[in-house]
Amino acid sequence: MKTKLNIGLFGFGVVGEGLYHVLKNSRTVDATIKKVCIKHPDKKRNVSENFYTTDANEIINDEDINLVVELIDNADEAYHIVKASLLKGKSVVSGNKKMLAEHLEELIEIQKKHNVSLLYDASACGSIPVIRNLEEYYDNDLLKSITGILNGSSNFILTKIFNEGGDYDSALKLAQDLGFAESNPTFDVEGYDSMFKLIIITLHAFGTLVKPEDIFNCGIPNLAPCDIQYAKEKGLKIKLVAQVTKLDNGSFTMFVMPKLVSPDEYIYSVENEYNGVIIEGEYYEKQFMFGKGAGAFPTASSVLSDITARAHNYKYEYKKHTLFTPPTYTTDTEVKIYLRYRDSLAFSHFEFENITEKYSSKDYSYVIGTIKLSSLQKVKYLLPKLDVFIAAV
Amino acid sequence: MKTKLNIGLFGFGVVGEGLYHVLKNSRTVDATIKKVCIKHPDKKRNVSENFYTTDANEIINDEDINLVVELIDNADEAYHIVKASLLKGKSVVSGNKKMLAEHLEELIEIQKKHNVSLLYDASACGSIPVIRNLEEYYDNDLLKSITGILNGSSNFILTKIFNEGGDYDSALKLAQDLGFAESNPTFDVEGYDSMFKLIIITLHAFGTLVKPEDIFNCGIPNLAPCDIQYAKEKGLKIKLVAQVTKLDNGSFTMFVMPKLVSPDEYIYSVENEYNGVIIEGEYYEKQFMFGKGAGAFPTASSVLSDITARAHNYKYEYKKHTLFTPPTYTTDTEVKIYLRYRDSLAFSHFEFENITEKYSSKDYSYVIGTIKLSSLQKVKYLLPKLDVFIAAV
Numbered sequence: 001m002k003t004k005l006n007i008g009l010f011g012f013g014v015v016g017e018g019l020y021h022v023l024k025n026s027r028t029v030d031a032t033i034k035k036v037c038i039k040h041p042d043k044k045r046n047v048s049e050n051f052y053t054t055d056a057n058e059i060i061n062d063e064d065i066n067l068v069v070e071l072i073d074n075a076d077e078a079y080h081i082v083k084a085s086l087l088k089g090k091s092v093v094s095g096n097k098k099m100l101a102e103h104l105e106e107l108i109e110i111q112k113k114h115n116v117s118l119l120y121d122a123s124a125c126g127s128i129p130v131i132r133n134l135e136e137y138y139d140n141d142l143l144k145s146i147t148g149i150l151n152g153s154s155n156f157i158l159t160k161i162f163n164e165g166g167d168y169d170s171a172l173k174l175a176q177d178l179g180f181a182e183s184n185p186t187f188d189v190e191g192y193d194s195m196f197k198l199i200i201i202t203l204h205a206f207g208t209l210v211k212p213e214d215i216f217n218c219g220i221p222n223l224a225p226c227d228i229q230y231a232k233e234k235g236l237k238i239k240l241v242a243q244v245t246k247l248d249n250g251s252f253t254m255f256v257m258p259k260l261v262s263p264d265e266y267i268y269s270v271e272n273e274y275n276g277v278i279i280e281g282e283y284y285e286k287q288f289m290f291g292k293g294a295g296a297f298p299t300a301s302s303v304l305s306d307i308t309a310r311a312h313n314y315k316y317e318y319k320k321h322t323l324f325t326p327p328t329y330t331t332d333t334e335v336k337i338y339l340r341y342r343d344s345l346a347f348s349h350f351e352f353e354n355i356t357e358k359y360s361s362k363d364y365s366y367v368i369g370t371i372k373l374s375s376l377q378k379v380k381y382l383l384p385k386l387d388v389f390i391a392a393v
Numbered sequence: 394m395k396t397k398l399n400i401g402l403f404g405f406g407v408v409g410e411g412l413y414h415v416l417k418n419s420r421t422v423d424a425t426i427k428k429v430c431i432k433h434p435d436k437k438r439n440v441s442e443n444f445y446t447t448d449a450n451e452i453i454n455d456e457d458i459n460l461v462v463e464l465i466d467n468a469d470e471a472y473h474i475v476k477a478s479l480l481k482g483k484s485v486v487s488g489n490k491k492m493l494a495e496h497l498e499e500l501i502e503i504q505k506k507h508n509v510s511l512l513y514d515a516s517a518c519g520s521i522p523v524i525r526n527l528e529e530y531y532d533n534d535l536l537k538s539i540t541g542i543l544n545g546s547s548n549f550i551l552t553k554i555f556n557e558g559g560d561y562d563s564a565l566k567l568a569q570d571l572g573f574a575e576s577n578p579t580f581d582v583e584g585y586d587s588m589f590k591l592i593i594i595t596l597h598a599f600g601t602l603v604k605p606e607d608i609f610n611c612g613i614p615n616l617a618p619c620d621i622q623y624a625k626e627k628g629l630k631i632k633l634v635a636q637v638t639k640l641d642n643g644s645f646t647m648f649v650m651p652k653l654v655s656p657d658e659y660i661y662s663v664e665n666e667y668n669g670v671i672i673e674g675e676y677y678e679k680q681f682m683f684g685k686g687a688g689a690f691p692t693a694s695s696v697l698s699d700i701t702a703r704a705h706n707y708k709y710e711y712k713k714h715t716l717f718t719p720p721t722y723t724t725d726t727e728v729k730i731y732l733r734y735r736d737s738l739a740f741s742h743f744e745f746e747n748i749t750e751k752y753s754s755k756d757y758s759y760v761i762g763t764i765k766l767s768s769l770q771k772v773k774y775l776l777p778k779l780d781v782f783i784a785a786v
Contacts (some may be wrong), residue, residue, distance in 0.1 A: 022535075022676070027717060112727035129526060137700070142415075142694065225691070266683075269662070283411070283694035284520030284685055290659075291680035301535065301676035312712070319705070326419060378429065 004268045005031035008059030010081055011071035012036050014296035019110035020047055029308050035059050049072050060084045065235045065312055068092045073101040086110045086143040093306040097124035099113040101196035105209055117315040119306040125150060125275045127293040127298035134204040142282040143205055145245040150197045152273035152293040154220055154240045159271045161228060164238045168223045180273055190219035191256040192238060198242040198254060206252055207320030210329045217256035226364050227340050236260045238391055239267055251328040253373060255302055258391040260338060269389055331374040340366040340389045351375045368393055398424035398704055401452030403430050403474055407689035413440055415697055422701050428452050449570045453477050460703055461485045468492040479503045486699040488515035490589035498602055510708040512699040518543060519589040520691035522683040528709050529598040535675040538638040539598055544588045545666035545686040546574040546581035547613055547633045552664045554621060555630045561616045573666055583612035585651040591635040600713030601644055604723045609770045610649035613713060615782045619757050620733050629653045631634035631784055632660055644721040646766060651784040653731060724767040733759040733782040744768045760784055
């Protein structure tokens with residue numbers, strides 16, 4: 001059975017505009033954009049249709065509209081729009097990972113109660129169909145780990161540094177000039193974007209919803225020439241990696257941090273704005289999915305896939321969340337890290353379990369050793385203020 | 394809604410045995426193997442359960458059994474088992490690509506009429522979830538091409554030749570010794586296995602079912618040292634590639650043949666028994682999926698995914714096949730090939746449209762040029778008998 005979709009769209013940037021053109025020409029999806037809610041009515045638009053409004057309620061209260069597509073940046077506004085739409089019995093497609101990671105529990109409940117569908121494959125990994133694959137395909141008992149490069153901006157910056165030389169600041173500026181990084185890049189380069197995506201992925205992989213504040217994430221702004229030199233001398237690259245892993249005791253752990261990556265790892269060759277995800281399982285060893293993770297067109301394409309799925313009345317069933325007792329999340333596990341620092345005061349914040357290598361010079365020092373993730377988690381908010389660089393080894 | 398599955402299993406080799414153990418320990422799938430139909434009752438089995446039979450009807454006529462899992466090699470026997478089971482109202486999981494490629498039209502009809510489900514993600518690409526992704530995720534209007542290394546045996550042989558030296562015969566023998574190739578390797582090395590998989594993939598990508606005899610396939614047994622040398626001098630590898638491509642006129646074409654592959658192509662790095670699939674679309678450019686394509690465990694894992702899907706009452710909907718007019722298949726299109734030959738009689742079988750390079754020596758000659766796929770198709774059955782080697786350029 002197929003449903004004719006009347007879409008109320010929030011946001012009309014490049015993604016929204018692309019979506020408009022695709023839907024107009026599509027033979028395969030019976031969907032029309034009826035109204036578009038925009039912020040700036042005076043902005044000149046390429047599409048001159050009589051569907052613009054600045055009043056969200058014109059969409060939310062329109063009984064003809066049966067699908068809301070939310071493509072705005074602001075997570076708080078997105079939350080109110082999505083919640084109000086679901087409560088009014090409208091299905092929703094959203095790509096806002098921060099909003100989803102923070103509010104999924106409530107939104108899933110509302111979705112169930114009102115018998116509507118909230119779809120968000122577009123929120124994680126751009127064009128790579130990770131969420132629906134985890135939901136439909138991979139049995140959680142067989143899943144061992146998921147490792148991904150989930151953020152296009154930071155991967156673009158790291159690629160420039162490692163392939164073309166230069167330091168973090170100049171690579172960041174290039175990324176901003178080319179439109180691959182925001183003017184305020186914190187969300188991307190400090191690992192928050194990756195972390196929100198990892199939360200969503202983990203819910204569909206293992207059935208457990210973990211709170212953002214319970215996860216250790218750190219990023220790449222402190223990457224210094226000495227760290228780059230260290231990696232290059234060892235024949236390694238540094239990538240910003242998000243990882244969730246089942247532990248031997250049945251619980252699981254997760255983090256987002258830079259990682260020293262060797263050429264025999266699949267993610268070594270994921271470059272520029274691309275994303276790559278490795279799904280490791282009991283029987284199939286490793287599978288690797290790879291595709292454009294950022295940009296208007298890849299995003300529009302995955303939003304379109306969500307819309308198509310909705311046209312066929314698709315819903316996430318959250319099987320792993322509802323049918324079984326999901327595994328417990330823990331940070332009580334050790335990770336092996338490279339820690340570069342410049343003074344012993346900074347170093348004193350880290351409680352290593354075991355140190356296997358030490359180096360010091362007048363400019364900088366580093367250690368390699370194991371540390372509890374729970375102990376790293378304690379200094380998470382301090383890290384951006386310290387002149388230290390951390391990478392998983 | 395979940396269905397408790399009572400499985401009747403055909404075939405109890407390594408895959409079947411692996412499946413038995415996994416199901417026994419699974420918390421996530423409520424499925425039990427009730428009966429196993431085997432060919433050789435006197436063979437010593439590792440599993441001593443009282444469920445063996447040599448009579449297929451004991452499974453087909455057992456009203457308690459609601460899912461038949463077919464894991465036998467023989468395509469004709471598989472066809473009869475699958476058809477009889479569907480007609481008796483049982484759902485079926487099958488991995489037999491040859492049988493499926495040849496009989497899908499009829500089996501889909503029976504499946505619909507009897508309101509049962511025939512699932513076969515296990516049939517193409519081992520552990521890579523290609524079929525269900527195409528079915529659920531990629532809108533056919535946006536799909537431009539699918540290119541894959543779909544056969545693990547021939548890829549293992551080509552990897553050995555290009556990475557470790559040696560000729561075709563010694564690499565084939567090694568593959569056979571290690572269990573990566575059958576004692577009769579024709580099915581794999583002449584491109585039939587890839588072609589049957591490509592037929593199944595194409596049905597789920599574009600909605601059109603193409604007959605095996607209408608598709609050009611050729612393989613690698615004629616690969617000679619001069620061909621290997623040619624590729625190596627140009628910095629290329631030779632891979633056995635299956636490809637389906639939309640043409641500008643809206644129709645599509647497909648083939649299986651060796652291809653000269655450069656290092657900047659994703660499939661260049663797909664080695665040994667791995668499979669890799671590139672899905673190219675209008676908006677997301679290229680996506681790449683990569684995983685183990687052969688072996689007992691990857692196959693068991695994708696059979697298990699089909700079983701899990703069935704436990705959740707999943708069916709392929711064949712949306713692209715039923716909701717729209719699928720595109721037409723054509724071989725009236727040109728491909729650029731490298732053709733190596735040794736005598737002008739062999740060469741005379743090929744009607745080139747245009748030749749751009751020629752080389753000849755006393756030992757061998759080659760040309761590079763464009764030729765109609767329909768013209769290659771005419772000499773398909775003659776090729777294994779000629780001392781020529783063809784590769785797409």
